[in-house]
Amino acid sequence: MQEEKRLKARKAVEKQDTCGDEIDFRQYREEGEPHPSLTRLEDLSQAEQRDMIRAGVDITEKERTGTYIQKDHSVIHTSVLQEGLEVLSITEALERYPWLEDYYWRTVAVDADKYTARAELHREHGYFIRALPGVKAVYPIQACLYITQEGLIQDVHNIVIAEEGSELHIITGCTTGHGVESGMHVGVSEFYIKKNAKLSFTMIHSWAEDVAVRPRTGTIVEEGGVFLSNYICMRPVRSLQMYPTAYLVGDGSLARYHSILVGQPGSRLDVGSRVVLRGEKSRAEIIARSITKGGHIINRGHLVGEVPNVKGHLECRGLMLAPEGVIYAVPELEARVEGVELSHEAAVGKIAEEEIEYLMARGLTEEEATATIVRGFLNVKIMGLPPELEEEVQQAIEVSRQSAL
Numbered sequence: 018m019q020e021e022k023r024l025k026a027r028k029a030v031e032k033q034d035t036c037g038d039e040i041d042f043r044q045y046r047e048e049g050e051p052h053p054s055l056t057r058l059e060d061l062s063q064a065e066q067r068d069m070i071r072a073g074v075d076i077t078e079k080e081r082t083g084t085y086i087q088k089d090h091s092v093i094h095t096s097v098l099q100e101g102l103e104v105l106s107i108t109e110a111l112e113r114y115p116w117l118e119d120y121y122w123r124t125v126a127v128d129a130d131k132y133t134a135r136a137e138l139h140r141e142h143g144y145f146i147r148a149l150p151g152v153k154a155v156y157p158i159q160a161c162l163y164i165t166q167e168g169l170i171q172d173v174h175n176i177v178i179a180e181e182g183s184e185l186h187i188i189t190g191c192t193t194g195h196g197v198e199s200g201m202h203v204g205v206s207e208f209y210i211k212k213n214a215k216l217s218f219t220m221i222h223s224w225a226e227d228v229a230v231r232p233r234t235g236t237i238v239e240e241g242g243v244f245l246s247n248y249i250c251m252r253p254v255r256s257l258q259m260y261p262t263a264y265l266v267g268d269g270s271l272a273r274y275h276s277i278l279v280g281q282p283g284s285r286l287d288v289g290s291r292v293v294l295r296g297e298k299s300r301a302e303i304i305a306r307s308i309t310k311g312g313h314i315i316n317r318g319h320l321v322g323e324v325p326n327v328k329g330h331l332e333c334r335g336l337m338l339a340p341e342g343v344i345y346a347v348p349e350l351e352a353r354v355e356g357v358e359l360s361h362e363a364a365v366g367k368i369a370e371e372e373i374e375y376l377m378a379r380g381l382t383e384e385e386a387t388a389t390i391v392r393g394f395l396n397v398k399i400m401g402l403p404p405e406l407e408e409e410v411q412q413a414i415e416v417s418r419q420s421a422l
Contacts, residue, residue, distance in 0.1 A: 022121075022122055022127045022137060023137060023138065025127050025128040025134075026127050026128060026133070026134040026135075026137035026138050027134070027138065029127070029128035029129070029130065029131060029134035040201065040229050040231070040256070042135065042170065042201075044168075045168055045169065045170035045199075045201050046166065046167075046168045046169045046170065047139070047170060049089040049090045049091075049166050049169050049171075050089070050166060051090070051091050052088045052089060052091040052093050052165075053093065054091075054092070054093050055086075055093050055094045056094075058074075058077075058078065058084070058086070058094060059076060059077075061076070064194070064195045065163075065165075065194065068163065068192050068193070068194055068223075069086075069161050069163065069190060069192065071190075071223050072161060072190025072192040072221050072222075072223045073159070073188050073189075073190040073219070073221045074086075074159055074161045075159060078096065078098065078159075080156045080157075081098060081156050081157060081158065081159050082097070082098050082099040082102055082154045082155055082156045082157065082158050083096055083098055083099070083102055083104040083146070083158040083159070084096045084158070084159050084160070085104050085106070085144040085159075085160040085161070086160070086161045087106075087142055087143070087144070087160075087161070087162050087163060087171075087173065088163045089163070089164060089165055089166050089171060090141040090142065090171065091142075092106040092108075092142050098156075099152075099155060099156075100152075101148065101149045101151075101152030101183075102146075102147070102148055102149070102152060102154060102158065102185075103145065103146065103147040103148075103149075104144065104146055104158060105144070105145045106142045106143070106144065107142060107143040107144060107145045107173075107174055107175065107176060108140070108142050109145075110145035110176070117145070117176065120176055120178070120207060120209060121174075121176070121207075122137070122207075123207065123209075123235075123237070124207045124208070124209075124234075124235025124236060124237055124262075124264070125205055125207060125233050125234065125235040129233065130233075132203050132233055133205060133233050135203055136172045136173070136174050136203050136204070136205045136233070137174075139172040140172070140174065141171060141172045141173060142173055143162075143173030143174040143175040143176075143204070143205070144160050144173075144175050144176075144177075145176050145177075146158055146160070146175075146176075146177045146178075146185070147178045147179075147180065148178070148179050148180055148184070148185040148214070149183065150180040150181045150183060150211075151181070151182040151183060152180075152183045152184075153183065153184040154183075154184060154185050154186055156186070157186035157187060157188045157219075158186070158187050158188075159187070159188050159189070159190070160175075160187065160188075160189040161189070161190045161191070161192065162189070162190075162191045162192075162202065162204065163191075163192055163193075163194065164192075164193045164194065164197060164200045164202065164228070165193070165197060166194075166197070166200075167196075167197050167198065167199060167200070168199050169201075170200065170201040170202075170203065171200070171201070171203070171204075172203045172204075173204050173205070174204075174205045174206075175204065175205065175206040175207070176207050176208075176209075177206070177207070177208045177209070177216065177218070178211070179208075179210045179211060179214035179215065179216040179242075180211050180214060181211040181213060181214060182211075182212070182213050182214060183211070183214045183215075184214065184215045184216075185215070185216045185217075186216075186217045186219075187216070187217070187218050187219070188219045188221070189218070189219070189220050189221070190220075190221045191204075191220070191221070191222050191223065191224065191230075192222075192223040192224065193223075193224055193228060198225050198226065198227050199225065199227035199228060200227075200228050200229075201228065201229045202224070202228065202229075202231070202232075203231045203233075204230075204231070204232045205232075205234070206232065206233070206234040206235075206261075207235055207236070208234070208235070208236040208237070208244065209236075209237050210236070210237070210238045210239060210242035210243070210244050210270075211239050211242065212239045212240045212241055212242065212267065213240070213241040213242065214242050215243040215244075215245075216242075216243070216244050216245070217245040217246075217247070218244075218245065218246050218247070219246075219247040219248075220246075220247070220248045220249070221249045221250075222248075222249065222250040222252070222254065222257070223252050224252065224253070224254040225253070226253040226254070226255060226281075226283065226284075227255045228255055229254075229255055229256040229257075230254060230256065230258075230259075231259070232259040232261070233259070234259065234261035234262070235261070235262050235263075235264070236261070236262070236263040236264065236272070237263075237264050238263060238265050238267060238270040238271070238272060238296075238299075239270065240267030240268050240269060240270065240296065241267060241268070241269045242267055242270045242271070243270070243271045243272075244263055244270075244272045244273070245272075245273050245275075246261065246272070246273065246274045246275070246290070247275045247276075248274070248275070248276040248277070248288075249276075249277045250276075250277070250278050250279070250286070250288075251277065251278070251279040252279075252281070253281040253283070253284055254281075254284055254286070255283065255284065256284075256285050257284075257286045257288060258287040258288075259287075259288055259289075260287075260288075260289045260290070260291060260317060261274070261290055261291070262290075262291040262292070262293065263290075263291070263292045263293070263301070264295060265292065265293065265294045265295055265296050265299035265300075265301065265327075266295050266296055267296045267299070268296045268297040268298060268299070269296065269297070269298050269299065270300075271299065271300050271301070272292050272301045272302075273302045273303075273304075274290035274292070274302070274303045274304070274305075275304045275305075276288060276290070276304070276305045276306070277306050278305070278306070278307045278308070278314060278316070279307075279308045279309075279310065279312075280307070280308070280309040280310065280311070280312025280313060280314040280342060280344075281310055281311065281312050282310060282311035282312060282339070282341075283311070283312065284312035285312065285313045286312060286313070286314045286315065287315040287317075288314070288315070288316060288317070289305075289315075289316060289317025289318055289319065289347070290303045290305075290317070290318055290319075291317075291318075291319040291320075291321070292319075292321070292329060293321045293323065294320070294321065294322050294323060294324065294327040294329060294357075295323045295324060296324070296327075297324060297325075297326060297327075298327065299324075299327050300327065300328045300329065301320055301327075301328075301329040301330075302329070302330050302331075302332075303318045303329075303331045303332070303333075304332045304333075305318065305332070305333045305334070306334055306335075306336075306394060307333070307334070307335040307336070308335070308338060308394070309335070309336075309337055309338060309339060309343065309344050310338050310339050310342060311339040311341050311342045312342055312343075313342070313343045313345075314335070314342075314343065314344045314345065315345045315347065316333050316335065316344065316345070316346050316347065317347045317348075317349075318331040318333060318347070318348050318349065318361070319349040319351070320349070320350050320351065320359050320361075321351045321353070322351065322352045322353060322354065322357030322358075323353050323354065324354060324357075325354055325355060325356030325357065326356050327356075327357055328358045329350075329358070329359045330359070330360050330361070331348050331350070331359075331360070331363075332363070333346045333348060333361075333362075333363040333364075334363070334364050334394070335364070335365035335366070336365075336367070336368065336394055337365065337366065337367040338367070338368070338387075344365045346363040348361040348363050368387060368390050368391075372386075372390055373386045373387060373390070376389055376390070
């Protein structure tokens with residue numbers, strides 16, 4: 018089985034990029050310098066701590082139930098602070114649990130494109146996070162995928178399993194080190210939410226201006242399961258392309274995708290979410306907020322109803338802050354049987370002059386008025402998170418907003 022996957026990957030590694038932004042792997046370094054493991058995150062340099070804080074990592078781990086830190090190609094720190102949870106590198110997990118191979122490439126095809134193929138052929142770690150049956154995480158687990166060497170390409174494969182009746186919260190930050198200008202991140206992530214389990218997954222991308230990013234993600238949600246995905250990308254990045262797909266295979270299952278994007282000048286963001294509703298009375302919601310300051314944003318959303326009595330809603334709103342920016346909304350609704358209820362709304366525009374004038378008449382400067390309107394536009398309630406994590410995510414959004422705008 019393993020050799021069969023690698024054979025498919027070898028055949029797919031030369032596939033052309035379907036997103037219209039061709040990446041040549043040869044422009045990046047494949048070999049990186051190794052890094053030593055750390056017992057405490059406080060042993061990181063002050064610059065590295067600042068980099069990780071920007072991506073939502075709590076260096077103290079006081080309100081965390083586990084941590085995974087990968088620096089370039091080296092796993093430098095893992096910890097578990099609550100019984101019934103597991104945090105390992107995927108390499109160690111595959112050695113410990115032979116059954117894990119059955120989860121490998123189940124939700125994402127190994128030969129889907131040249132990026133999935135590369136992730137299989139290079140296998141530079143990634144994390145394995147698991148909640149045992151009935152275990153409810155008190156605090157979130159945090160993970161950080163960190164590039165510190167100029168021009169390096171990082172290839173990871175992550176697997177998360179929320180076993181039956183469990184509850185798991187994860188906050189992942191992906192970032193580059195101070196002084197790193199270019200590089201590439203290829204990340205495959207697979208999520209498995211078992212019967213009556215709940216997983217909230219919050220991703221904060223904080224890359225450098227000349228970094229290319231290619232996440233490939235798939236999720237399976239079983240009966241009564243809940244999957245909440247929150248994505249934030251507000252700092253410059255050269256090229257980002259991702260289209261995660263959730264398969265609601267169990268009756269009464271639920272998936273929600275919320276995303277906040279800021280397209281900086283020179284950035285090309287091709288981002289979307291897809292949910293396939295296959296379980297009786299399954300439900301889905303996709304909400305996206307996009308702002309362009311001159312970047313090119315394609316915002317996709319796709320809901321597929323394959324059985325009767327399912328519901329889904331898609332919402333995409335864009336705000337233009339620069340005349341050279343582009344926001345292209347691509348909503349898709351696909352009903353394959355009778356009894357499917359799907360809806361969408363999309364709107365793209367600029368800040369109304371009367372809104373700015375109204376706030377300026379009350380004592381705000383034009384810059385303050387614009388910032389206030391943008392803050393309100395980005396103030397999307399991220400549902401399903403514990404209060405501590407909700408507050409932390411909102412703080413991350415504010416920090417990102419200030420640096421982006």
